[in-house]
Amino acid sequence: TVSEIAYILGHAEPVLVVCDHGHRTQLDTALGQAQSSIPSGILERLMVDSQDVNAVARPLPARQPEDLALVIYTSGTTSAPKGVPATDRIELRSADAFAQVWSVTPADLFVCALPLSFLFGLHTATTVAFAQGAAVLLFERFHPVRVLEAIERQRATVMLGVPTMYAIMLEHVAQTGKLYDLASVRLSASS
Numbered sequence: 001t002v003s004e005i006a007y008i009l010g011h012a013e014p015v016l017v018v019c020d021h022g023h024r025t026q027l028d029t030a031l032g033q034a035q036s037s038i039p040s041g042i043l044e045r046l047m048v049d050s051q052d053v054n055a056v057a058r059p060l061p062a063r064q065p066e067d068l069a070l071v072i073y074t075s076g077t078t079s080a081p082k083g084v085p086a087t088d089r090i091e092l093r094s095a096d097a098f099a100q101v102w103s104v105t106p107a108d109l110f111v112c113a114l115p116l117s118f119l120f121g122l123h124t125a126t127t128v129a130f131a132q133g134a135a136v137l138l139f140e141r142f143h144p145v146r147v148l149e150a151i152e153r154q155r156a157t158v159m160l161g162v163p164t165m166y167a168i169m170l171e172h173v174a175q176t177g178k179l180y181d182l183a184s185v186r187l188s189a190s191s
Helices: 002-012 021-033 043-048 050-056 088-102 119-131 144-154 163-176
Strands: 017-019 040-042 068-073 083-087 109-112 135-138 158-161 187-190
Touching: 002 021, 002 083, 017 021, 017 043, 021 040, 021 043, 040 043, 068 088, 068 119, 083 088, 088 119, 109 119, 109 144, 119 135, 119 158, 144 163, 158 163, 163 187
Parallel strands: 017 040, 109 135, 109 158, 158 187
Antiparallel strands: 068 083
């Protein structure tokens, strides 16, 4: 929500905020509520327009293992969300541990239809893949048919989701009788 975004902006004190076009209004409202003048950019424009990148970018210093990589916020179900910091070292070691256990290689193709505002989507379904040179099919939101079709068409090898996602995909297959070739999936995991 706008109030949650405003709280996090005030608490985390980011130096740059990037959002997609569909969330620009929410971000602008949250920046106003937080009384913040943090520079911001639209992801779609930053991806294609170097002038926009130069307007919000600044040179980054060389990274060190103990540098702050991210601050992920808890759900805040019992109180205000709490920012949990993680360093580059923590993120990379965690990604390497998952990759070893799951035998991730550059040949893998992960499916991520999870929100990137939570660690399962942001770290487990993407960082683990990227750290090993694997690719990620990234969905804006979960839709059972689109995910099943993409797995079949793209020959995805790793599917990460929450139990409800798997249940919805199974329900879709049971209701429609449509079968999908998911033989390429060698690993499916849930949180």
